[in-house]
Amino acid sequence: MERRRFLSYLTVGLAGVVSSVLALPALGYLIAPLFARASEEFVDVGGVSDFPRGSVKAVKFKDPQPLPWSGRAADTAIWVRRAPAGGAPEFQVFAENCTHLGCPVDWRADSRLFMCPCHGGVFHEDGRVASGPPTQPLFEKQWRVEGERLLVRGPLLPTPRLRQ
Numbered sequence: 339m340e341r342r343r344f345l346s347y348l349t350v351g352l353a354g355v356v357s358s359v360l361a362l363p364a365l366g367y368l369i370a371p372l373f374a375r376a377s378e379e380f381v382d383v384g385g386v387s388d389f390p391r392g393s394v395k396a397v398k399f400k401d402p403q404p405l406p407w408s409g410r411a412a413d414t415a416i417w418v419r420r421a422p423a424g425g426a427p428e429f430q431v432f433a434e435n436c437t438h439l440g441c442p443v444d445w446r447a448d449s450r451l452f453m454c455p456c457h458g459g460v461f462h463e464d465g466r467v468a469s470g471p472p473t474q475p476l477f478e479k480q481w482r483v484e485g486e487r488l489l490v491r492g493p494l495l496p497t498p499r500l501r502q
């Protein structure tokens with residue numbers, strides 16, 4: 339094989355290898371949704387008596403099915419609201435993320451509002467938008483009571499408003 343032809347094949351071969359290596363992250367990004375899974379698992383977030391009537395409390399827990407590379411992203415937090423006596427539904431469980439751009443909202447017990455520190459979004463205690471940029475209510479998670487324990491369905495990312 340003549341030298342010029344050999345170098346030509348070598349260049350094309352190396353270009354193919356480099357292109358393949360550079361394309362792998364993009365390929366991974368494109369096929370990742372095929373392997374995504376929503377956690378069906380309910381997570382025990384505490385005893386029912388840990389949430390007094392009329393209270394709103396923050397609860398932190400880990401994604402029950404973290405991806406190997408989740409790291410700290412597997413940590414999640416929710417707000418558990420228990421309605422005053424006679425109120426329905428008895429519980430509302432909110433993702434901590436604002437529905438505008440996802441910042442964690444904070445509960446202000448004095449005004450009974452959820453406040454978003456990023457752009458001033460405000461939500462009523464039942465999750466409805468009070469003011470600010472968000473147009474959607476806080477994301478709600480499914481829950482159930484088993485015995486005396488409150489269980490919350492634990493998908494890591496907020497999902498559209500779920501109803502019991």
Ligand code: FES
Nearest residue numbers: 436438439454459
């Ligand atoms: S992220 Fe909450 S108001 Fe923008």
